Amino acid sequence: RNVMGKIKSFFSADDTNHLKKKGYTVLGDLGEGTYSKVKQASWVKPGDTSQVKVALKIINKKTAPKDFLEKFLPREIEVMKKLKHPNLIRLYELFQISSKLYFTLEWGGHGDLLQYIRLRGPLKDSESHKFFTEMCTGVEYMHQVGVVHRDLKCENVLLSKKNSIKIADFGFAREIGPNENSKTYCGSAAYAAPELLQGIPYKGTIADIWSLGVILYIMCCSSMPFRDANIKTLIKDQKDTLHIPSSVAGTLNSSLKDLMKKIMRFDLNSRFMMPHIKSHAWFI
Known part of the structure; x- marks a missing residue:
């Protein structure tokens, strides 16, 4: 119940509705970076019926510093779009809801x-x-x-x-x-x-x-x-x-x-x- 409470407080009703429409159900917390939160989610890809476990990395552009938004974030996006290798975590999708930027990432099922x-x-x-x-x-x-x-x-x-x-x-x-x-x-x-x-x-x-x-x-x-x-x-x-x-x-x-x-x-x-x-x- 506590985990669900945290999830609800982090996402607005608008966020949750948008995520639902895109096929995402947020399941819990995975970790926290300097300017990001990482959530575990299940995702039903458009045109598909099977659920896939993914990691959702979420960056709130309102709270992240200017240097990060202008320098490191664009680099990370370009790099992740470019990299496709079985030993590197894959970026499936990138989208924005209000001020939050979402990276849909391949799930590392057995931790670090x-x-x-x-x-x-x-x-x-x-x-x-x-x-x-x-x-x-x-x-x-x-x-x-x-x-x-x-x-x-x-x-x-x-x-x-x-x-x-x-x-x-x-x-x-x-x-x-x-x-x-x-x-x-x-x-x-x-x-x-x-x-x-x-x-x-x-x-x-x-x-x-x-x-x-x-x-x-x-x-x-x-x-x-x-x-x-x-x-x-x-x-x-x-x-x-x-x-x-x-x-x-x-x-x-x-x-x-x-x-x-x-x-x-x-x-x-x-x-x-x-x-x-x-x-x-x-x-x-």
């Missing part, structure tokens, strides 16, 4: 990767390999079509009903030229590449791959690779030899340890990029 790891602890080598391969496939496709994500983290990696990887949340994503650098500080510090933390103009593709390395470490070790209490400590840890927790050090595949160390090399020029990762012994 962080929840999954918290429930299970360090993942088996075979499962880490499957998930990491799917993530790399999705990210490589993005980079090939000229898009960088810039906020890759376990919370933004969803799992489908069949436990396939679905990369989500393109709020910081943007289209970028092959030789173009980014200057905007994006994402979470714990997953951020050293050059980004140091405020140096950075390549979005390289920053994305560093974040994939952090996610791989978390899957295998069920802990964070670096202390992130403050930026100074974080950068110091990134410079040091990658620490593997004693709880998993004895069981972790040596080839996997080698790959993680090479993806998260502090020195940009010797760091592994996607072609190196794909030809590495653990990945093949």
